[in-house]
Amino acid sequence: MKPTNIKDPEYFHKVVDCQYACPAHTPVPEYIRLIAAERYTEAYMVNWESNVFPGILGRTCDRPCEPACRRGRIEEEPVAICRLKRVAADNKGEVQRLMPAAPKQKNGKKIALIGGGPASLTVARDLAPLGYEIHLYDDQKAGGGMMRSQIPAFRLPESVLDEEVNYVLDMGVDAHFNTYVSSMKDLLEKDYDAIFVGTGAPRGGDLPKLPGRWDTKENIHLGIEWLASVAFGHTTRIGKKVLVLGGGNTAMDCCRTALRLGAGQVTVVVRSPFRDMKASPWEIEDAQREGVTILNNMPPKKFVVENGKLKGVLFEKVAAIYDEKGKRTLIPTGEPDVFMEADDVLVAIGQDNAFPWIERDLGIKFGNWDLPVVDKTTFQSTLDRVFFGGDAAFGPKNIITAVAHGHQAAISIDLFCRGESVYNRPAPMTNLVSQKMGIHEWAYDSLVVNDARYLVPHVEKQLALQDRTLEVELGFDQPTGFKEAQRCLNCDIQTVFNTSRCIECDACMDICPTSCITFTLNGEEDELRQRLSAPAHNTSQDLYVSEGLPTGRVMIKDEDVCLHCGLCAERCPTAAWDMQKYLYQVTKAAPIWNNSML
Amino acid sequence: MTYIKPRFRHPELPRNKIGYAKADYEGAISTLCAGCGHDSISAGIVQACYELSIEPHRLAKLSGIGCSSKTPTYFLSNSHGFNAVHGRMPSIATGACLANRELIYLGVSGDGDSASIGMGQFVHAIRRNVNMVYIVMNNGCYGLTKGQHSATADAGAQSKTGSTNPFPSIDLVGLALELGATFVGRSFSGDKKQLVPLIKAAMSHPGFALLDVISPCVTFNNQPQSTKSYDYVRAHLEATATIDFVPHREEITVSYQPGHSASVELHDGSVIQLHKLAPHWDPTDRNSAVTRLLESKMKGEVLTGLLYIDPESQGLHELEQTVEQPLNTLKEEDLNPGAEVLEEINNSFR
DSSP states (O other): OOOOOTTSHHHHHHHSHHHHHSTTOOOHHHHHHHHHTTOHHHHHHHHHHHHSOHHHHHHHOOOTHHHHOTHHHHSSSOOOHHHHHHHHHHHOOOOGGGSOOOOSSOOSOEEEEESOSHHHHHHHHHHGGGTOEEEEEOSSSSSOTHHHHTSOTTTSOHHHHHHHHHHHHTTTOEEETTOOOOOHHHHHHSOOSEEEEOOOOOEEOOOTTSTTTTSOSSSEEEHHHHHHHHHTTSOOOOOSEEEEEOOSHHHHHHHHHHHHTTOSEEEEEOSSOGGGOOSOHHHHHHHHHTTOEEEOSOOEEEEEEETTEEEEEEEOOEEEEEOTTOOEEEEEOOOOOEEEEOSEEEEOSOEEOOOTTSOTTSSOOBOGGGOBOOOTTTOBOSSTTEEEOTHHHHSOOOHHHHHHHHHHHHHHHHHHHTTOOTTOOOOOEEEEEEOEEETTEESSOOOOOOOOOOOOOBOOHHHHHHOTTSOSBOOOOHHHHHHHHHTOOOTTEEEEEOGGGOOOOOHHHHHOTTOOEEEEOOOOHHHHTTSSSSOOOOTTSOEEEOOOOTTSOEEEEEOTTOOOOOHHHHTOTTOOEEEEEEEEEOOOSSOOOOOTTO | OOOSOOSOOOTTOOBOTTSOBGGGGBOSOOOSOTTOHHHHHHHHHHHHHHHTTOOGGGEEEEEOSSHHHHGGGGBOTTSEEEEOSTTOHHHHHHHHHHHOTTSEEEEEEEHHHHHTTTHHHHHHHHHTTOSEEEEEEEOSEEGGGTOEEOTTSOTTOBOTTSOBOOSOOOOHHHHHHHTTOSEEEEEETTOHHHHHHHHHHHHHSSSEEEEEEEOOOTTTSOSTTOSSSHHHHHHHEEESOEEEEEOTTOOOOOOOOTTSOEEEEOTTSOEEEEESOOTTOOTTOHHHHHHHHHHHHHHTOEEEEEEEEOTTOOOHHHHHTOOSSOGGGOOHHHHOOOHHHHHHHHHHHO
C-alpha cells in the first residue's frame, strides 16, 4: 500500500466517524468536550455554526452520527450525541451576542426564500451577515416549516422552536408569513437576484385506490396534514379507536398525538415486517411505552364504510420474502383477512414533493417523480438563478440534511450573485494541533471510561398523555450530561505518525489496548488486512500506512477500533506518535462566529 | 496522565486452543521508560504463552531486582509470581521447581541481577539444569541507578555521561555454553519474529533454557557510542538461522531446501525448525556453537538465534530422581508410610 496522505483533509475527517456521518459535518467531539468542561455556550455555538438548530436537533435529529459512533464498534451503545447537543442548548448562556449581525449597509442584492423550513432558514442565516436583503415566504403563520407543522410539541416545545427560528429571523430577514407563493413566473418577474426553493415535501401519501377510501369524507386523515391541523389548534379531538397506517416517524408522531387527543386504543399497522420499519428505533420505543400497539405484515385491503360512516379497515396477512439481492416481496399467507374497528384512520405512508406553483415553461427542468433537476453540489436548478434545497431538492430526508443543503446553496447563491462560478467551492477549514502538554499530560481527557450509555429521563406517562404540549423527554441534567460526555472517545484527537522519528522499538504496538498497530512488511491491502495484530475486517475504515522504516517494514494502523487513548504516543520514546486535535469545518458563505477561543 | 490501560479490546481478537485471547495474558500497564526494550520482551512472552495455549495458572514467573525484574508485573497477571532478593531468584526458582514440577518456571533477570550480584546463583542453576526458562533482559547498563556500565557492557563502550568502559564484558551465552547449559539462545528485543519462537522453544525444553535478550535501555544506553543501542544492534545483528517452533501434534507445513535447514525434536514431540542455517554450525553440537560464537565476536557481530540445544537434556528432576507429585499434594500417608517402611529402610543400611 502507498503511504497515507494525511494532508488530504478528508483522511482525518473520516476518522471522526460522527462528524463524517453528519450531513452538516458538525464537529461533534469538539462540542462534547466543551460540554464536559461546562462551556455550554461555546458548545452551543459550535453546533449553531454547523447545524443552525441545536436545540431543535438535540430533540428531533435523525442522528446519523450515532450509528457511526466508534463507541458502538467497541461496546454496545454509541455516545448519546443527540441528547448531549440538547444539554448544550438547555444550559447555554447568552448566545445572541456571539451571533453575527446583519450589516446596516446592504450589499444591494435581493434574495427570495420560498418556504420557511430548515433549508431556507439556513440559507438566510448564512447570507444575512453578508448584507443580502432576504425575503422569506411561507404559508404558515410562523417560521419553521415541517419542524412546526409535523413535529408534535411533546417532542419539540414551541418555545425551543421559536427561539431558534427567531435567531435567524432577527438577523434582518424580511419574513412574509401566511403568504402562499402560487406562481414562480410572477416571482421571477420581481427583481430578485436569486431564488431559493425550500418548500419541503408537503403532500402526504394517500391510498386513493383502496376500496372505500372515498366512501366517507370524515374520519380518514392524511398524517402530516392532520399533525399540522393539531399543531395549529384546528383539531383537538379524535375518536376512541384509532388506526395508524404506516411505519415511519410520522406514523409514530400520529399515534402518540392521537393518544393525547383522547383516543383510548391506538394501533399502528405496518404492511411490512418490523425490521423494515422506517421509524427510528427510539421513536418506536417511545410509542410502545405509551401504550401503542404495533402490528406488522398487514397491508390494508379496504376501508369498511357503512352508510357513509367509517367502521374500520380490513387487512390482509402477508409474509416478506427476500431474494438474494435483498429485494422484498410480500406474499399473502392465506390466513383469513383481519378486520379492525376504527373511529378514525390516520394514513401516514410517506410524503411527496409537489410543485403545482412552478410553471413548467420557465426553464426549470423536472425529472423523475416530478422532482426538479438539481445539481448535487451546487443545488442550482436548470434556471441559473433558482436554487433548491432540503426535501424540495431530492425528496424527503431529514432536518440535518436540509441544513447541509442550505449551507451549500448559500455558498452557490453568494458566488452566483458575485458573478463567480458556482463550482468554485471553498475548501474546508482544517487545523491540526498537538495536544502534548507534558510527559504524561494531554490537553484532552484521554482516559477511556467504561460507563454504559445513560438513559434520558422521561416525564411521568400519566402526565404526558394529558397534555399534547408537555415535553416527554426531560433531557440530561448537568452531572449526567458530563458523564455521558466522558464516554466520547475524542476521535478528533488524531494519532499522527512521524516515520523519520520512529526507532521501531514496538512500544506502541505492544501497548495498544485494541491491537490497532502493526509493524510489518508492506503488501496489498486485502492481504495486509488479514495479517495485522488483529484482523481488520471493517473495510469502511482506512488503514493508516507509514513511509518505509529502516528495517524495511512499515507501520500500519487500522483506524477501526482505535480508542484515541493516546497510549501509543505516551509509550513512544521519540514522539514519533503524537496526539493532535483535528478541527474540520465546512466553510460557510459568511464567517459565523469567532471560534478562536476554542 | 494515563497509567490506566483502557478495558476495551479489539472485538475480533482471535482466541487460542484453550479459548483465551492474547489480552488474557497481559499484565498491568508498564511503568518502565517509554520505548524500553524490556516491554517488547514482555510482549514477546505474552505472545509466546498465548500461542502455546498455556493456562496462566500453570506458570510461575520469578524475578530478582532491577528494571528487568519489575516486568513480571507487566505480563501474565493471572500467573503465580515471586519477586526475590537481588540476584537470588535462581535459588527461589530451584526450590519452587523441586517442590512442584507441574508448573512452567519463567525466570526474568537483568544483566546486573545475573552477571553481577547474582552470578553465584546463576551459574549453579545452569549446572543443576533446573527446569526453567531464564530470560536475561540485557541492556549493558544499570538503568535504575542512571546508566552506569554493567558487567555485560562491551569494553570501549561509552555511557551516556561519556565514561568509557575499561573492562571486558561477561558474555552470558559463552559462560552458559561453558557450564554445560542444555539450551542457549540469544535474541534482540526489537526482533519479535525471532524472539517469540525462541521463548516457545525454551518453554518446551526440559532443563535450564537461557535466553540472553539484548534489550536497549532507551533512556541511558541508546546513544551512538553504545553497543547495546537499537541502531548498533540492528546494524551488527547476525542470526544463526530463522526459527520456527512447531508444538507437539501440529503439522509441519513449511518445507525448506535440504542442506539449509535442520529440525530438532524435543522430548515432548515438539519440533524446532531452523532455516537458512549459518554454514558450519550444528545446533546440537556444543563445539560448533562455541566456535561460531567466537567467530562472530571477532567480527564484531551480535550473534542471535538458537545457539545450542541438547535434545537429550535431563532436567534436575531426572538427575535427582525426585518425586513426581507436587509436594503440596502429598498426603500424610505418603509422607509417613509407617514403622514398617522405616524399618525396611533402616535395614537396607545395615
